[in-house]
Amino acid sequence: MACDTSTASKARVAIARAASYEVPILERAVREVLEPFGGWDGLIRRGDRVLVKPNCISAVPPERPAQTHPAMILEVCRQLLDHGARPFVGDSPAWGSVTGALHALGVLEGLERLGVPVVPFTRPVRAHNPRGQVFKQLTVDAAALDADAIVSLPKFKAHRQVLLTVAIKNMFGCVGGRRKAWWHVKAGGYENYFGRMLVETFEMLRPVVSIVDAIVAMEGKGPIHGTARPMGLVLAATDGPALERVAADLVGIKPAQLRTLQAARELGVGTPYLEHIEILGPPLAELRVLDFHFPLLLPIGFSLPRLVKGAFKNAWIVHQQARRQASRVNPA
Numbered sequence: 316m317a318c319d320t321s322t323a324s325k326a327r328v329a330i331a332r333a334a335s336y337e338v339p340i341l342e343r344a345v346r347e348v349l350e351p352f353g354g355w356d357g358l359i360r361r362g363d364r365v366l367v368k369p370n371c372i373s374a375v376p377p378e379r380p381a382q383t384h385p386a387m388i389l390e391v392c393r394q395l396l397d398h399g400a401r402p403f404v405g406d407s408p409a410w411g412s413v414t415g416a417l418h419a420l421g422v423l424e425g426l427e428r429l430g431v432p433v434v435p436f437t438r439p440v441r442a443h444n445p446r447g448q449v450f451k452q453l454t455v456d457a458a459a460l461d462a463d464a465i466v467s468l469p470k471f472k473a474h475r476q477v478l479l480t481v482a483i484k485n486m487f488g489c490v491g492g493r494r495k496a497w498w499h500v501k502a503g504g505y506e507n508y509f510g511r512m513l514v515e516t517f518e519m520l521r522p523v524v525s526i527v528d529a530i531v532a533m534e535g536k537g538p539i540h541g542t543a544r545p546m547g548l549v550l551a552a553t554d555g556p557a558l559e560r561v562a563a564d565l566v567g568i569k570p571a572q573l574r575t576l577q578a579a580r581e582l583g584v585g586t587p588y589l590e591h592i593e594i595l596g597p598p599l600a601e602l603r604v605l606d607f608h609f610p611l612l613l614p615i616g617f618s619l620p621r622l623v624k625g626a627f628k629n630a631w632i633v634h635q636q637a638r639r640q641a642s643r644v645n646p647a
Contacts, residue, residue, distance in 0.1 A: 325586075325591055325592055325593040326552065326554040326557035326585070326586035326591060326592050326593070327351050327352070327552060327553075327554075327557075327592070327593050327594075327595055328550060328551070328552045328554075328557050328558050328561045328592055328593070328594050328595070329347070329348040329349070329350070329351050329352075329550065329551045329552065329595045329596055330348065330548055330549070330550050330561075330594065330595070330596035330597060330602065331343075331344040331345075331347040331348045331548070331549050331596055332344070332547055332548060332596075332597065333530050333547055333548065333549050334530075334547050335530070336384050336386035336387070336530060336531075337386075338386065338390065341386055341387065341390045341530075341549075342390055342394070344549040345387075345390055345391065345394065345526060345549060345551075346394070347549075347596075348526065348549050348550065348551035348596075349524065349526075349551060351595050352524060352551070352553055355394060355395065355398040355400075356398075358464070358466075358523045358524050358553075359395065359398060359400050359464055359466075359523065360400075360463070360464075361398065361399030361400065362399060362400070362401065363400045363401065363463035363464050364400075364401045364403070364461075364462055364463045364464075365395055365400045365401065365402045365403070365462060365463065365464045365465070365466055366402075366403060366404075366405055366434075366458065366459055366462035366464070366465045366466070367388065367391055367392055367395070367402050367403065367404045367405075367431075367466050367468060368404075368405060368406060368459075368465055368466065368467045368468060368485065368486070368488060368489065368522070369382065369383035369387075369388050369404065369406060369468045369470075370382055370383045370406075370468065370469050370470040370472075370480075370485050370488065370528075371383070371406040371408045371413055371416035371417065371420075371488065372408050372409050372410065372416065372538055372539055373408055373409060373410040373411055373416060373419075373539055374410070374411050374415040374416050374418065374419035375416075375419055375539065376419055376420070376421070377420050377421065378543075379539075379543075380470065380472065380531045380532065380533045380541075380543050380544075381470070381472070381533060381537070381538060381539045381540075381541070382416060382420060382470060383468045383469070383470050383528050384420075384470075384528050384530065384531070385417075385420040385421055385422035385425065387468055387526075387528045387530075388404065388417075388420075388422055388426075388468060389422060389425045389426070389429070391466060391468060391526065392404070392426065392429055392431045393429065395466070396429060396430075396431070400464075402431050402466075403431060403432045403433070403434050403458075403462075404417070404426060404431060404432070404433050404434070405433070405434040405435070405436055405456070405458050405459070406436065406488045406489075407435070407436035407456065407488050407489070407490065407491040408488070409538075412435060413433060413434075413435050413436070414433055414435065417433060434458045436456035436458060436459070436488075436489065436491040437456070437491060438456055438457035438458065438491075439454050439455070439456060439457075439490075439491045439494065440454065440455065440456070440457045440460060441453070441454045442454070442455060442460060442519075444515060444518075444519045445519075446515070446518045446519060446521075447515050447518075447519065448515065448582055449511045449512070449515060449582070450511075450512060450515045450516075453490075453512075453515065453516055453519055454490065454491075454494060455489045455490055455491075455516065455519070455520065456489050456490070456491045459489040459520055460520075464522075464523045465486075465520055465521075465522040465523065466522060466523060466524055466525075466526065467482065467485050467486060467522040467524070467525040467526070468485075468525075468526055468527075468528060469481050469482050469484075469485035469525060469526075469527050469528070470485075470527075470528050470532070470533065471527050471528065471529035471532040471533070471546065471548075471550075471562060472532055472533030472534075472537040472538055472541060473533060473534050473535060473536070473537040473538075473541055473607070473608070473609050473610055474537045474538045474610075475536060475537065475538070475610045475611075475612065475613045476612065476613050476614070477509075477510075477573070477574055477575070478568065478572055478573060478574075478609060478612060479562065479563060479566065479568055479573060479609070480537070480538060481525075481527055481558060481559050481562040482517070482525040482527065482552070482555040482558040482559055482562070483513050483514060483517045483555045483556070483559055483575040483579075484513050484575065485525070486513075486516050486517045486520050486522065487513055487516060489516070489520055490516065507574055507577055507578055507581070509574060510574030510575055510577055510578035511578040511581070511582060513574070513575055513578065514556070514575060514578040514579050514582055514584055515582070515584075517555050518555075518584055518585075522555075523553065524551055524552070524553050525551065525552055525553075525555060525558055526549065526550070526551045527548075527549065527550040527551065527558065527562065528549065529546045529547075529548040529549065529550060529562075529565075530545070530546065530547060530548065530549065531543050531544070531545050531546070532544045532545075532546045532607075534607050534608040534609070535608050535609075535610060536610045537610065541610070542608075544604070544607060544608075546565075546602075546604060548565075548602065550562065554585045554586050555579075555585055556575070556576065556579035556584060556585030556586055556587040557585055557586040557587070557591075557592045559573065559575050559576055559579070559587065560576060560586070560587050560588065560589055560592060561589070561592060561594060561599070563576065564589060564599060564603070565599065565602060565603055565604060566603070566604050566605070566607035567603065567604075567605045567607065570587065
């Protein structure tokens with residue numbers, strides 16, 4: 316993936332083919348998409364404590380492609396360890412706990428063997444947002460703020476409220492617990508308030524790289540109840556809006572249809588314009604999936620009764636997952 320000097324000023328999005336989640340194929344694809352950014356040497360210092368942020372949403376198995384595939388999580392953690400970094404995995408799923416979601420993926424034992432800890436996001440901090448234009452302060456988890464670097468591992472999937480979720484919305488998982496639902500309540504009556512919040516949360520945390528799992532994407536009624544759509548791709552970029560723009564083009568979405576791209580353009584954040592992006596890898600014309608199925612969109616806003624009902628439901632799920640986890644650790 317050599318870079319043409321005539322395009323050196325453009326944002327870069329790297330794409331590699333990956334026919335499956337088999338380790339040799341996945342290892343090659345991840346290293347290939349990181350090469351234009353100097354590989355791990357160009358992104359992470361040895362000794363850095365690195366938050367690996369997958370897309371965890373609920374305790375669903377990997378056969379339902381609602382979450383970052385376990386093979387992708389393990390492969391990135393292995394490569395970071397080989398580089399001399401100190402990775403840990405963290406997230407705050409919409410439903411249940413991160414340990415419950417990772418257990419359902421079958422990845423907990425693999426992380427334990429690697430010595431990679433899992434950190435639940437349970438320490439919310441209201442922090443100054445130095446790059447904030449709309450939101451001068453945002454509440455995110457301390458684990459994300461304390462990390463030396465963040466490597467984001469989004470899942471490429473359709474979404475019933477934002478149409479498509481890729482790089483930018485994955486960082487919303489650093490907003491812990493039911494605070495995510497509260498943002499939906501606040502967003503109800505404001506035009507693209509939610510999209511601007513997503514973009515500014517991404518900019519505040521600014522992962523050093525986003526590596527998208529699009530080997531098997533989710534189409535239809537995402538983010539949980541959609542269906543598998545093999546795409547055979549891994550994408551990466553250091554510029555979130557650029558990655559979002561290329562992802563939208565891959566599945567035939569216009570920028571005006573994505574709240575995140577609208578907000579990035581309004582705020583002047585990143586590179587949400589295709590003509591300013593250098594795409595490294597196979598030509599987009601060979602990769603486009605123009606029959607990708609999207610759901611009918613639901614409103615962004617939540618009502619207060621829905622918020623309260625969701626809080627009780629989530630507390631019950633977390634309680635049940637904790638009981639099951641305790642029984643596995645201390646069997647009768």
